[in-house]
Amino acid sequence: MNSWSNITTLVRYWMKGRFTKVTAIWMVMGEVFSVALVLFVGSTFLSFSSRFGLGNGLSYLGLTLLFGLFLVGLVQSGFNGSGLPMSAADVDYVLTSPVNPREVFAAKLLMNSFTTVLLSFPPILTLYLRFAQTYGTGLAPAFFAGFVTLAFFVLCLLFSADITLSLNSRAGERVGPLRNAVLAFVAAVSLAPVALLIPGAPPELAQIAAILPSGLAAGISYTLVSGAAIGLGTLLELALLTLWFFVLLGVGTRLSQRNFYEVLQISDRDSEGGVKDARLGRGLQTDGRPVWSVVRSKERVLMSRTKENRSLFVNALFLAGFMVVYSLSGVFLSSPTSFLFLLFIIGSFGSGNATRWLEKERLWLIKTSAVDLRRYVREVYRARVTPLLLVLSPVAAGVGAPLLIEKVNGPAFLLSIGLSLPGALEVAALMMAGGMFFAARYGQSSVDETLTTQGQDMADVRRFLYQTLINLGLVAPLMMLVLSAGYVLAFVGVSGLLLTTLGLGVAAFVYSAVALHLVLGSAGASLQKREDL
């Protein structure tokens, strides 16, 4: 068979494995939810930008920031080794077949691109149509902008796959520091668009951001949707974006020939827990310790011996970079409402991690013992949430410090910020509990499971739907407390500032503690009822 025939065959059969009737129904539900969310958020943004004089809606800077975030997200995914997802079945059946790794790489890319395009196109188009309506530019430009944006998404997937492939190269392991320097450079550059938010950012930064895929795609899309004249600059942007695509494709194709099998082996090893070497560090001590202390200790030992810590560190670096830039931007920090967006981002970071904490394939061991599953879930949570909150604390402080120092313009704002800072950690803690509840109630926790064809799509859509709703439901009361601070203060007066802060702070803490206890207990009860273990 020729290359195209191999690629087509792989994609066709992976596709057959993915799209069952149930998957299709879930995907439609996910699309409807996304479109509704985009309409709501888009309209709110338009109204917000109009009220605060941030322009008349979509801006090049805004779009660059959003595309930059997408790029950063996929670069981060690439660093975590998820840029080229491989399942055990890929290793067993594809690797042993006479198919060139380059063809497997192309088929994987096509498959992932197809899913991304399918899931992203409706909400993206909805967003552009909403803005096109504002600008009065019609349907065609919105559609063209949508296609450019989708091409940019595919390019990001390619970038992510390249990073994962490069991380596992033999050359990379020999020249570790050099590889790390290059990767750090890539990470820093990918954050350039976000750094544009900093007031007084050097103009060179804007120039770098402009020639990155995110900047180019933003430029073209903005031009189309806003109805600006399409000139030589736009064509140049299109040419550069195309060049980026082919360069990344060339790098990926070359890397796939050399490093593909190592990635496969690493994927296989990771499905066994990701244990890398015999550097054990602190061991699990059980003598004289109560069972729950041993459970917590087991979790900490497992974290230290798997790639989880590295992944946590990489995530935290990206998150910290984003948060600090965001906080220094000043523009969006004119109200606590904006700060709540930050809280949600912080929480989402932990929530995704928490879905993997219960290790479904090993729960048979716990479920056949007399251990109380509710308590087990709470103890696993306790052991794993602590390091995450320790990572997030400086991030929250990094965001909060500039707020406190520069932006305090009244007692009400001071109260809101005073509540928001501990609230950031409480929101993160609640959303991580939400992530555990989602994994316990609806399945999906093992690495191999998320990499199996149907499992991945189902997990993505379910996670998007359920986790957003679960997390919003959990943190909404806390956010309401922060938002209502100003009104409460207006009622009690400035003299009651300290008392109000203490009262609302205690209320927020009590709510968080009770919610955590109930949600984690429900997660344990759900595990008890699960029959797929």
Place this chain on the structure above:
Amino acid sequence: MALATGFLLMMLRFGTCVSGSLMSDPYIPRRIQLPERSAASEVTRPSMNEIVIEHLSKSYGKVRALSDVSLSVGPGEVVGLLGPNGAGKSTLMKIVVGILRPTSGRVSVAGMDLVEEPDSAKRSVGYLPENPSIYTGLTVREFLSFVGKIRDVPDQVLKQRISDSLSTFSLEDKTDALVGTLSKGMKQKVALIAAGIHDPKVLVLDEPLTALDPRTQVFVNGWIAERGRKGTTVLLSTHNLEIAQDHATQMAIIDNGSIIAQGGLDSLRKMAEAREDARLEEVFLKLTGDDA
């Protein structure tokens, strides 16, 4: 904002059949010495069958996995649960160990009802699943210590049992090795030790010989037989009919979710109307309708 949503989404992303007793086999490196059951785990209830299954049924939606299954196993008996793939063996075993809940019927282990007294019943059972997934990030000693801890084994007893078991299974030199670095056969041995670490009255073993090399198969076979001699009740699922014939005190043949025959080899021969010297394989094929 759709892209911010996308950003959030991303953040959230086993042989050879070997017969004959262990003690006469030259492969076995040392005689298996298992401790008698400790006083702490002795039954405080009147003597009775260790496993009692009455009119048990289990359905997954519209699919009936088990239908009106009844089985009684006495103390120290080794019962071979035989049947074709998908017959319901693993489902039955998962109910006996408390992973699955019965749709109807009753299961009791060591005199305790699994639904009404799950914790007490679970303390009396040790389980080896068909494909045991264990904590690959822990060392062998750490893993066994953890299992012993969650199964309420006192520290001093646990330490001694781990040491004795590792010696029995010839794993002393792997004590501080990560489970993830062990071969499949070694992992199976570790999982077997874990199943018996709390000296349970009942052992439920789902395909314990899967993926094991002949030497290890003979060893595990001997271990199971020795457990039975020491008074442990063993419910053993296997496709290896010779092993069942040699070691099981009785056999239960399950097909399409129902037990179609139960008893010793002689009674199974009568049920199948087979010759007096017929091998279990021939009897099995007749009973399950596959006597080609």
